[in-house]
Amino acid sequence: MSTQTALPAFSATDPLNIDLGYSDDELAVRDSVRGFLTEHVTPQVADWFEQGSIPIARDLMKQFGDLGVLGMHLDGYGCGGSSAVHYGLACLELEASDSGIRSMVSVQGSLAMFSIYNNGSEEQKQHWLPGMAAGTTIGCFGLTEPDAGSDPASMKTRARRDGSDWILDGRKMWITNSPIADVAVVWARTDEGIRGFIVPTDTPGVTTPEIKHKLSLRASTTGEIVLDGVRLPADAMMPGGVDGNGRNSYGGTGIxxxxxxxxxxxxxxxxxxxxxxxxxxxxxxxxxxxxxxxxxxxxxxxxxxxxxxxxxxxxxxxxxxxxxxxxxxxxxxxxxxxxxxxxxxxxxxxxxxxxxxxxxxxxxxxxxxxxxxxxxxxxxxxxxxxxxxxxxxxxxxxxxxxxxxxx
Incomplete structure (x- = not known):
């Protein structure tokens, strides 16, 4: 004799009962991010979109650091060590508020921080990642150029040796966070191939002009990275490597x-x-x-x-x-x-x-x-x-x- 249990009620927002597949902890992270956005971001984001700027961008990044979503999927260095699903649910809620808001967090954690985490030396990780996880140091990621989008290997930005230093020249385009960034991860062509450099934005020769008149991602700070004879010490170059488990990364150097x-x-x-x-x-x-x-x-x-x-x-x-x-x-x-x-x-x-x-x-x-x-x-x-x-x-x-x- 079989017994029947009551089926879950139909939910218009979760008709396939996908939530049943998440753990209580995963749902708690999702609800925490959703609650923060509902209170602090979503009521203002349409105005930011209309203005074409986020007036409280630096403060907001610090709040995201306090929330624990910056580099949340990385281990150590002040990062949360969360699962990929935790991070995915956070991204879902961030973009439900606005794509520009998710981009702000994603560029900080999955591009700038992940690049340093995946390719940087231990000293570079210790120096940069804790502040970036806290949102007190803002990062950006410089790969795309005016003439190199889908084909990043054709980049023109160059890094040449000058004694023990590096000299960088070039221009990166459509860079989220760059006008407010404290540090940029910049990819440049060298005689040994494409390498990544950690570039403090207050270095002489670095400018990060904001891009205006865009009609998409308006609630996002977007700019350029212009490098004009930027001199960096030898240890500004990331040595390259793989992540801790070697599974989810191409690792190594080059493109x-x-x-x-x-x-x-x-x-x-x-x-x-x-x-x-x-x-x-x-x-x-x-x-x-x-x-x-x-x-x-x-x-x-x-x-x-x-x-x-x-x-x-x-x-x-x-x-x-x-x-x-x-x-x-x-x-x-x-x-x-x-x-x-x-x-x-x-x-x-x-x-x-x-x-x-x-x-x-x-x-x-x-x-x-x-x-x-x-x-x-x-x-x-x-x-x-x-x-x-x-x-x-x-x-x-x-x-x-x-x-x-x-x-």
Missing amino acids: KAPLASLSEARYGILWGAVGAARSAWVAAVDYAKARTQFGRPLAGFQLTQAKIADMGVELQKANLLAYHLGRLKDTVGLRPDQVSFGKLNNTREAIEICRTSRTILGGNGISLEFPVIRHMVNLESVLTYEGTPEMHQLVLGQAFTGENAFR
Whole structure:
């Protein structure tokens, strides 16, 4: 004789009961980050977006340090040593507030801090990482150049030896956090190949002008790194290496070193995109239930329900993919092509969810009184930075076929 237990109630925001797969500790981290953002960030972020700046950026970074989300997935040096799933859930909630906010945290932890953690000497780690984890030292990551985006190996920034010193010349573009950064991780071409350098931004010859007039990621501080005869001591160069377990990193030196940091950051993006899509979808559902047309709520029309259902299915598929990749990263590790799989799918689906949500809101969909248009234009950047959809298609195409079609 069989017995039946009551099924969990249907949840519109968790229809597949994915939360049942998370531990109490993972849910506590998620709820802590969500609560902080609800109180301190989300009520102001539309104004920051409209202004095109975050007036309290340095204070906010310190608050994120107090919250424990900066480099939270790194071990030691003041970092939390959290799991990949903990970090993913934090990224989801950060981007549900705003993609620029998640970028601010991601660049600090997964690009600047991870680069030093993965490639730096012990002395470099001890010197820089504790302050960065606390948010009192702000970092940025200089790889992209005006003429080197998808092909970073073609960078023109040069580092040449002058006695025991290094002299750096070049220009990096579209660098999150650079105008407020205390330190930049800069990748440059040397006679021995591409190497990473830790560059304090108060070094003579370093300027970090802010980029204005952008219509995406406006609640984010974006700039350049201009290097004009910047003299650095020999120990500014990172020696290179692998992370503690050697699983989730390309390690070593050359172009593989910055690509390892990009892979780490892309992992956060594939979670974050789910957060942006969730925020837009919830706004569309709430609006459809409240808005009356032709004597009935918009939610009562079949075409509106079809949109809501299709968006909900794609949202939860992306959510499941992030969950699965997070569990893989915490157990056997993630291959770069698996990260590409998640980044390609989740950013692509997230932006379509935002676009469809905007149609449900009609004219109100372009108003900053609702989060939809803000997420939609932010995702235009998220879709293409740290690897365009085409680049990730080629990564997967090579993985599926064994043929390299990049050139």
